[in-house]
Amino acid sequence: MLKQSPAVDLILSRLLAVRQQSLALIAPLEPEDLCLQGMADASPPKWHLAHTTWFLQQFVLEPLSAAGERLQATHPPDGWSYLFNSYYDAVGSRHPRPERGLLSRPTIAAVLGWRERVDTALSALPELLERLPAARGEALLALLELGLQHEQQHQELLLMDLLDGFSRNPVLPAYDHGPAGPEALWLERLGATESSGRDLTWRRYGGGLAWIGHPGDGRFHFDNEAPRHRLWLEPYALADRLVTNGEFEAFIAAGGYQRPDLWMSEGWAVCQERGWQAPRYWRGDAEFTLAGLQQPRRADAPVRHISWFEADAYARWAGARLPSEAEWELASASDADDPLPQAHGLVWQWTGSPYRPYPGFEPAAGAVGEYNGKFMTSQFVLRGSCYLTPPGHSRPTYRNFFPPASRWLVGGLRLARDHR
Amino acid sequence: MLKQSPAVDLILSRLLAVRQQSLALIAPLEPEDLCLQGMADASPPKWHLAHTTWFLQQFVLEPLSAAGERLQATHPPDGWSYLFNSYYDAVGSRHPRPERGLLSRPTIAAVLGWRERVDTALSALPELLERLPAARGEALLALLELGLQHEQQHQELLLMDLLDGFSRNPVLPAYDHGPAGPEALWLERLGATESSGRDLTWRRYGGGLAWIGHPGDGRFHFDNEAPRHRLWLEPYALADRLVTNGEFEAFIAAGGYQRPDLWMSEGWAVCQERGWQAPRYWRGDAEFTLAGLQQPRRADAPVRHISWFEADAYARWAGARLPSEAEWELASASDADDPLPQAHGLVWQWTGSPYRPYPGFEPAAGAVGEYNGKFMTSQFVLRGSCYLTPPGHSRPTYRNFFPPASRWLVGGLRLARDHR
């Protein structure tokens, strides 16, 4: 029997608070926004709310029911599992991703009703856990934590996707320009960091044989952050701040988008085909944001919403390069007294590292093993976190990943160079 | 001065009633449905409501304002004209049709507010008309009538488009299964007609030199129905009823979708590429309708939602052919004592006539001249009207038209053959 009610209560209260936060995120939206899907890569807000609920239903509640535990009924109507599965092949077939915006039904009311039933069932888990053998209890706690982290990821995706969807509307809607809105948070953080816009300083690191990856000390991490392992690094230097809008404007003024010699061949082709001339949400000297069009764009703010290809081209133009993910992690983790500035909370930082498994990587058993491991081709790792990332969802070992042409995530860059 | 207030009042009261009916059409919808666009050819309900308002604003109210008439302010916010223009090149550029489903804003409330302002301004027109010179008054009345007819067309489109959108949702939503809903009307009309499902009888027509086209007697007609003109017809026969679901099932059972010899080459390619095996909304032995899935499908009901290619292949298989539009019009118009059964109110009837201008056709001057005339290639004419067509919107000379691969309109067929 598991005597860990405190841990359970703690996870559950955190999970339910995160679930509540998802509802808060859609509060500023109009009903029509709930079905908005700007492109195949993005999903509508309502879908995110339903999918995160499906995740808990599928991986937490269903297995308990299947194991004979008596829970409040939370099974959704027929067909919802097909609709709200994202990519778990082991669970069955699923609705095509590009058509999520066509799901005007089930209504938001029906989805929220389901969310509530699931949350109620989750609230009853502490009682159940007291009866569960320790191993099963531990596994259940781990799945609850995964459900929580998963929902946080979707909170960031929801806002990214919404910005994409709104950006395609010529009336340029604003999600929220209140003092507690995401853009206000961005500006507040910009104010708090002293480094933006000032001269760049290089921070030097000695390299050598080093360890990266999550230490596996019981704190939560995704499977792709493990195992912790050794690697060899040559001495290197990292910029002490992110590249700014002003600097990126200089790159554009210098013909950065017209010089194939600065670009990877694949990136140059994408750039030509899509007619890229500036970061994704720049509009003249303004920038489209979740608070609507911001004019003028702040020159001292970190550039955001650029692809890996643009980050890489910029770095080459600047006579530098992107950091490897190991370089970034070591710098970020190395020194509590003098932490790497702007590591978290502004923009995700593209690295030069393709997203591949760490040596000895093992995906989790079962369907949750599809969480990360099967995406390890043709993507690059980003490190840090951004202003849309929920609190508590950042750590030095976190590996975010996107294809190199992606621009709708909050991607920016920090320069690196060899130091010999 | 124009002493025609009765005419004005009549048109206006009809127009405002039609406008009111548009609102009634969206009453059964959930908010998320208002932005639903199932495919590039279709438009969301909210867009239809906004576009029909834009039409009146652009072609009725704007010119009056531009001519110095004092009207209540109805001009929409900047950019709405760009959003809600459908295809009028002369009016300027416009939002890409396939992206109408991305317009979660302006909200339905904002659109309805605009509708109300426009309707209020329209209500004041009788007073204005009294002051207007007769010619301008006549022109204004004609535009009001056009606005009315245009809105009726969009009422039918709205329901067609919605059926398409809902059909793409695995939960198969129903628009309305009440006794006043469109499917109830369909069934009621099926009951009223004695001909469905019974043996087919051929009605013979003598041919010869004949006149078709709208007589231009002052009653409303679209420009493409004129001018009335002579043509020569050989003797022919028309079926006295529409082809039924049961008959179409026999075509399928006989391998109709596997025999290229029955199909036009272009149609066979489309059929293979899209994997057609049955009419668009058949699901096994059921049929998806605006009242949801109807099981079993009625064998005696006219087949609906087939493309021209399927209608043509069926006719060939049946040893018959499609009627020409002239044959259909003459049969439909010929005899008040013995009218052509099932000519109107069930399904539009594909003809073998490509959609081209009548001899001597002249499009209207100005942007409204783009209404019909520029679509006269690669489409076929359909005659009659369907159960979604608003009351008062049917006549023997009406020329509907769609590309031959279209299946989301309510298209069916009536057989014809030579009679020599």
Add this chain to the structure above:
Amino acid sequence: MLKQSPAVDLILSRLLAVRQQSLALIAPLEPEDLCLQGMADASPPKWHLAHTTWFLQQFVLEPLSAAGERLQATHPPDGWSYLFNSYYDAVGSRHPRPERGLLSRPTIAAVLGWRERVDTALSALPELLERLPAARGEALLALLELGLQHEQQHQELLLMDLLDGFSRNPVLPAYDHGPAGPEALWLERLGATESSGRDLTWRRYGGGLAWIGHPGDGRFHFDNEAPRHRLWLEPYALADRLVTNGEFEAFIAAGGYQRPDLWMSEGWAVCQERGWQAPRYWRGDAEFTLAGLQQPRRADAPVRHISWFEADAYARWAGARLPSEAEWELASASDADDPLPQAHGLVWQWTGSPYRPYPGFEPAAGAVGEYNGKFMTSQFVLRGSCYLTPPGHSRPTYRNFFPPASRWLVGGLRLARDHR
């Protein structure tokens, strides 16, 4: 027994002469040119030579063999029937058209060897015909004539396709600039016609009830030219010459390619998408031809290689319209003393008539019934013939047809207007 050796001999000697002419057509080509396929709509020269042979093998020689007649062996190696069938579904599946350029094998030598065997077998037919019952003999003669006409069509296609293929090569190769080449013939014919470039005169025709279509008097015609039938025409006028390059330049200078009001909606979309700014083979003030780049382009020559959409837009701009195919045919056939100038031998002339079956049309039985009938959607009829059309392959009732966006055929236009 059929005592018609003279007829047989005549057809055969004509057929073998036509077959010989196909070989003459590839004489100026380099080996690599034989596989050149510029686009999916076109075919390589070698394929044309093989396909016309397949046609005779499939529809003339095979049935005779199958009927037990002893013929020299002409059956090609396994798989060739699959390769060289064009579109006859009844004969079986076939190699995808867009991949004909990938058939570097069989070699030209192998193809020519097969041609020779087939021609030898054909040469033995007179003897066979003497033994054949009259009806079968007649049928055989009809198929031989069809094979001859079919090969002539492919001779024109071969040159059209080659011009397309060469036009995609930046070195702009010339097929032949000798005095007997096709471009020399074009110039010679231009010289012979007095009408090009001079002021346009309208020729008036009275209309009324008229007959069009092939009289079926025993002379060869394609199935789509029959049956001869009556129709009603209003009085009309036709230009006494074709529209010239100079006139088309004026259309361009007047913004013809920038004014959507001149275009059908479908054509405007195509024009925008493909960036049309001039006829297909214009290069600045030069024109690419089978004799290479001709500079300057002759202003008085008929414009060639324009689509139906461009022809239609030009006519609208010029305050005229395209003739119907009936108008063209009647004018062309009407008066031996005063024939319609430039009716034949320069450019095919787009008409305003969609390509549809004549009333009472019946395709031939069997696979040859696929020759014309299954293409009767989404195409327009062209009348006349062009400078690439082989001698003896023109007549007033001939119906050529292409989709309205096609530009690689030798299409031009003659203006028409109502005359009331």
Add this chain to the structure above:
Amino acid sequence: MLKQSPAVDLILSRLLAVRQQSLALIAPLEPEDLCLQGMADASPPKWHLAHTTWFLQQFVLEPLSAAGERLQATHPPDGWSYLFNSYYDAVGSRHPRPERGLLSRPTIAAVLGWRERVDTALSALPELLERLPAARGEALLALLELGLQHEQQHQELLLMDLLDGFSRNPVLPAYDHGPAGPEALWLERLGATESSGRDLTWRRYGGGLAWIGHPGDGRFHFDNEAPRHRLWLEPYALADRLVTNGEFEAFIAAGGYQRPDLWMSEGWAVCQERGWQAPRYWRGDAEFTLAGLQQPRRADAPVRHISWFEADAYARWAGARLPSEAEWELASASDADDPLPQAHGLVWQWTGSPYRPYPGFEPAAGAVGEYNGKFMTSQFVLRGSCYLTPPGHSRPTYRNFFPPASRWLVGGLRLARDHR
């Protein structure tokens, strides 16, 4: 003055021998084959012959002429540089790759004539080198060596591309089945290696801090093989032979192409979309090769023409993984007494390493700097060499690279696993 005539003569005689070998490669081809381009990724044989000549013209002869050296005239006709540039942006715009198969002109005779003029000019270089300052002479020698290596790469590409092109022809042509043909060489090498088909043995390697990359000892290497650098490896094991056809058949029989859990998500999507069911050239129990269809396929031969995705899925199914490129290089280079079997000369071996620059990588200055460096995204490294690789073109540090969905290169795999 450079006293290195022996070095010059050596390079030149090797280069001219390689140039001669290119001509030998096309000897078995029919003229039509010279223009065959099966897909956008491939190029026609004639293009390869012209492009390798262009490379020498552009990077060796042109700069000498530009520097005032008197050379025999080798400049090609206008426009050829546009046609035969592959991807060097710095040199100017170029003919679109997917349209190389449309270049029926210049003819092979013209191309071979140019080759001969270039070779003649190259033959005169020793004399020139005697007059050149040492630094320029060294640079010239380096470019000649690069031209040689470049031509060898294209020799392999020519055969790969040809196999692709022939495989699309239903008559399945054979390039060459003589005793000196590539397939004969493949079989001979299979016979020479004792390891194919027998039980697999794991060879263990200790890992630790290791050096990889070309030592830069004056012998030729491509820029992407440098700089030599340190990295850390954990202990690992490599299979002592390649995976065989027989083993891959077992993977297929076990449902390998139906189990998404074995595949990367991107690979599974590609597999579904393209309908992969077996390696690219398997046809039932036969295999299509440059010697035509080989039936039955040899079970003990290494599997070839599989994508990275298939190699990765196979390894996962087999409970193993792909080696990293460092693991492969160290194993291959480590022990002269006990070399890694089947490292070279059979199939290229997919590694788990994305193709990225080595730490400190610097592309060469000028246009030749585009040789490798700009392709370092979304590709994987292959190591070893294959039976189509020219003699002298293999080494342990060689980094070949292709996108993970590529199957037309000769790609196979060797298993690896951790050894702890």
